[in-house]
Amino acid sequence: MTVVLEKAPPEATERREDVIAGPGPKIDNFSINFATVNGSGSQTSNGVLLRALFKMGIPVSGKNMFPSNIQGMPTWYIIRLSEDGYLGRRDPYEIVVCMNSRTVADDMARVAPGGVVIYDDTLPIAARREDVTYYPMPVAQLVKEAKLPFELRDYIANMVYVGVLAQLLDIEMAEIEAAVSWNFGGKPKPIALNMNMVRRAFQWAEANLVKTDPFRVERMTGFNEGKILVDGNSAAALGAVFGGVSFVAWYPITPASSLVDALMKYLPQMRSDDATGKATFAVIQAEDELAALGMVIGAGWAGARAMTSTSGPGLDLMGEFAGLAYFAEVPAVVWDVQRIGPSTGLPTRTSQGDIAAAYYLSHGDKRHVLLFPADPQECFEFGWRSFDLAERLQTPVFVMSDLDLGMNVWISDPFEYPPTPMDRGKVLDLEQIREIGGSWARYKDVNGDGITYRTLPGTPHPAAAYFTRGTGHDENARYSERPEDWERNMNRLACKFNTARTLVPEPVADEAARARVGIISVGSNHTAIVEARDLLTAAGIENSYMRLRALPINDAVRDFINRYERICVVENNHDGQLYQILLSEEPCCGEKLVSIARCNGWPLTADWIAETIQRML
């Protein structure tokens, strides 16, 4: 392996926090990169550290950069500590923990000047940097001394760096132990095995390492109190559980599978019938995504609250059924935990690249309702609210999460219990059918909102039935090829879409009085944008921010656009898909809109957003 270290990697030179300025300790404000081999159990170690720091009150975020592979390829986990509460991704890292021989040279080279390298002492230091502090860890020796069961050695070896870091950074051992215990669900044996390794490493570091670097942690207050630590996919699943999901069909795909994993964990716990222990839900692993959405539509049509969870390639397969659900007006909830495309793309890297595909999914004239959760709390909220919307609007609702939000663990406000009863929408039951003498029409707009009445199969009245079809139909759901029937139906669907504008979650705006520039964004970019706004303000650029929580947009978005000279549309994809949608929906505002789009597999950083906005203005 040849390594050139004279020239620092380009990425590391452009960043504002590149050089750690000034003397004195650096407390609760730096990033640690854990460079490990995937399949080696490092996730447990990293999760334990994140949790311990969180419980010490320190604002932290963890970003897992893992390969599309089961064992043996490089994995990085970056924990950012931010006393200011900035939780977005940040490029430079001050500390690197090197456990992977294949990437060690690069991992060491990229550490910020003034930083720290903590490494497995069997790994080579290709070129020793003058500006970096090195701490070796005798991993093999410590593992040997711990007399671990042979088959667990590799997994528990990663606990060595937990102990060493705890000692070097002053992470409270009580919190480490609590996090280990939480991780293993209180099971004494694995807790003891892992804590034994952590303690041995801690003691070794205490006896053998002389700390010369300025980095350490300190317990904090004011940020984490009352908050929880959870991944977006678990939050989404829990939201669905409290939303009364009773039917789930899915096909495995990264990064959407863990959403269904969480459903399969929580549904039996929370939704088994008290008296009989039987299930008030069904989860079916389908033969493909096409079948998954087909089953969801069949179940939604029959009156169950039905959902699926997928990612880009699965969304493609769902196209024809999505069009059917739109046109036949069947409720369905589709979670799209986005990853990079087109094609297989990078299956384990994040993106917001499905916005356009989802909004216009399927052939013919149609647009769909999209929701954009920004954090786990909102994943929970949209988890239940999506069912209310889908049943109220009798249409598929797409919840656009992404890998960063779905699979990484985030600090979140606790979930709020749904404040309103379930909205099951316009469903005529037996009594209502009797009351109106059996005279009703499935696709007749009685209320002027474009939303018509439906009945559920099994309603015991001869006039309850109707014929659901993806073919042209009149108000009575009868097959029709008449041009006027087709147009009337499409006009009503457009009217329904306008009703949707008034029902979807409102955008959230934060406006500065003297701002001339506005930022529009969606979803998991939020943390980076909050930080980027502070950077812009510090650079003298007052700015306002509107976070869209749904498509279609409503008047609030148009008004926001109208209030500013420039609107920067920030998104994590290459083509500026949200920008294009806004451009087509609000063409008169077109010249104001600027696309700030980037996609390389990583979440956007505040630095990049702020710099790009400055450059574009």
Added chain:
Amino acid sequence: MATTVETARGAKVNALGLDKNAYKAAPSTLCKGCGHDTISQRIMNVAWELGLDQTQVVKMSGIGCSSKSPAYFLGWSHAFNGVHGRMPATATGAAVANRDLTVIGVSGDGDTASIGTGQFKHAVRRNVPMLYIVENNGVYGLTKGQFSATADLGQKLKYAGVNNLPPLDICMEALAANATFVARSFAGDPRQVESLLRAAFSHRGIAVLDIISPCVTFNNHDDSSKSYSWGKEREFPLNELNFIPDYAEITIDAAYKGELQVEMHDGTKIMLKKLDPNYDPTDKLNALRVLEEARQKQQFITGLIYVSEKERPDLHELLQLVDTPLAYLPEEKLRPSREALAELLATL
């Protein structure tokens, strides 16, 4: 299960007090003489006879001529005409969402043997409680006469030319996917179709019924195995069925060796009159052999080809569903309590 009675006025009504006309729906728009229409008629007859409550029936279909036919029978039933080849998926969703529904899936050979073979086999594998009817004519009618995957090897069609690929056998595919009920019939044999339908309605789990249904417009040449003339000449019935409602007394003429009684999973009995004295429809290997031999001889055998002797759980049982249909569960069963959320948050 019900029988029909004659009212004082002479109109025949079934156990629900309904005239046969009550089981009709919109008039058919299929070609005159289409086998599919005769199948619709058989379904109406049997549903009426059995006193089936149409409001508890759903008719599921995909795309094609066959898939249009649910509009032409059981007008009081909800129907879902979805997308091509994907009837099994929507049927699975509906069947699970409401376990009280009787699910009738109507499909064609394009739907089941080509675009939707995967879904068909997976629905069979899951043992979705439904009646799965394939109206099999070996041709794409709605797109005007292309070969389907069940077309005969060497068959000629006016526009499509000569078919040089061997046909898929829907019954064999069903058996390979562990179907629990497999039958084949011919649309031109009303008695057999009706007796198989009766048995299929009583089956728990998936009942696959492959009905050769001649396409009078595009595939009714004498050399097609899906034509009326072929079917009439070369149909080899395996057995004859008698359906006995579960409350009826069962009498077996012990002297008659050609009969085999099969108990359906809902307790009703069917009596098979064996035309082939060696045929045992509970012997799966034999069923496959008989199908393959018939295929090689370009015959088609009809009757109950296979019914499982041992019960396999249907999808409702596999999912351990509550008795109340999921679609009818009230909010208090669907949404856990505030306390449950608080407890859960404490664990995060």
